[in-house]
Amino acid sequence: MFQPAATFLTMSVSSLISYATKLICSNGGSMDYRELHRLVTHYFNDSDNVLLKVLRNKTRFVVAHGKKEQASGDRLSPTCKIFAKTSLRMCKVYPNGSCDNCRALHLCKYFVYQNCLYDNGRCRNSHDLNSDHNSPLLRYHHLQDLEQTELFQLLMQNDVSLLPEICAYYNKGDGDYGSCSFKEKCTKLHVCQYFMQGNCKFVLKCKRSHKCDENTRKKLEDYGFGVKLIQNLPLLYQNMNGINSSSH
Ligand SMILES: [Zn+2]
Ligand SMILES: [Zn+2]
Ligand SMILES: [Zn+2]
Ligand SMILES: [Zn+2]
Numbered sequence: 001m002f003q004p005a006a007t008f009l010t011m012s013v014s015s016l017i018s019y020a021t022k023l024i025c026s027n028g029g030s031m032d033y034r035e036l037h038r039l040v041t042h043y044f045n046d047s048d049n050v051l052l053k054v055l056r057n058k059t060r061f062v063v064a065h066g067k068k069e070q071a072s073g074d075r076l077s078p079t080c081k082i083f084a085k086t087s088l089r090m091c092k093v094y095p096n097g098s099c100d101n102c103r104a105l106h107l108c109k110y111f112v113y114q115n116c117l118y119d120n121g122r123c124r125n126s127h128d129l130n131s132d133h134n135s136p137l138l139r140y141h142h143l144q145d146l147e148q149t150e151l152f153q154l155l156m157q158n159d160v161s162l163l164p165e166i167c168a169y170y171n172k173g174d175g176d177y178g179s180c181s182f183k184e185k186c187t188k189l190h191v192c193q194y195f196m197q198g199n200c201k202f203v204l205k206c207k208r209s210h211k212c213d214e215n216t217r218k219k220l221e222d223y224g225f226g227v228k229l230i231q232n233l234p235l236l237y238q239n240m241n242g243i244n245s246s247s248h
Contacts, residue, residue, distance in 0.1 A: 013054060014142065016044060016050055016051065016054050017054050017057065017142065019040065019043070019044070020055070020061070020082075020084075021060065021150075021154070022145065024036065024083070024084040025149075026147070026149075026153075028153070028232075029239045030081050030082065030083045030239050031082050032079055033077065033078055033079070033080045034079065036051075037051060037078070052075075058085075059086075060084070060086070061082055061083065061084065061085055062083040062085050062242060062243045063076060063081070063082055063083075063246065064080060064083065064242045066079060083157070083239055083243045083246075084154050086143065086155070087141070088105065088137060088138075088143065089155075089158075089159045090105050090107060090109065090155065090162060091106050094106040095108075095124070102133075105133075105134050105155075106131070107125070107127070107134065108127055109162070111123070111125070111126075113152075113224050113225055113226065113229055114149070114228070114229070115224055115229065138151075157240050158240070158243060163237065164188065164220065165188045165189065166191060166237075167180050167189060168193075169181070170186070170188070170189075170190040170191075170208070174207065177190065178190075178208070184215065187219065189216055189219060190215065190216065191208065191209045191211075192206055192208030193208075194206075195208070195209075196234050196238070198234065198241070212233075220233070
């Protein structure tokens, strides 16, 4: 986990936003309020109220309350979950077309997955966060201080285009393929969408797949995912679901 030098204690809202984002992203993209509060107040004196103010910034954080928790007044429940959010996205056209005044990152998708086979300067697509195109965007979104892995975590849990789609038809109807007419040829994932979002109430009795079988693994590899990312996939869907379901 990321730990800053204990010496920087000057605090402003923007430095606290950056610090909290770094902490959350290095912790897998989400964190209990209790833990975040502990780490933040450890390094920033008197940061209690500022932290609350910072977490109300809905463009940067999502606060998700459990069923029994409610925010009481100005306080947050220690067990509520905080997700890191951004409106920065990957360009949908790059590298296959041209885009004018594009406000999205021009990056190799496999680089973001940390699984590019050409990650030694030989890739034709950009691996450069400091390029003339990417660097101003990162600064505009105040993400320039994130480590690569922290930034990639943030992007993957916010940008729907970076995660493979779960087949909605597989999740409807009965049988091995649900109501998916593509069956084994379907390119979308045949897994329980509720399990992936961390809220399948059927647990062991669920009729949909709760595991990454050979077929799913193959689809994920074709998509560009490596072993580590495949293991982290449920967490990414859970974070994305948390961000999307609480943000409106
Ligand atoms: Zn673009
Ligand atoms: Zn690449
Ligand atoms: Zn399908
Ligand atoms: Zn299930």
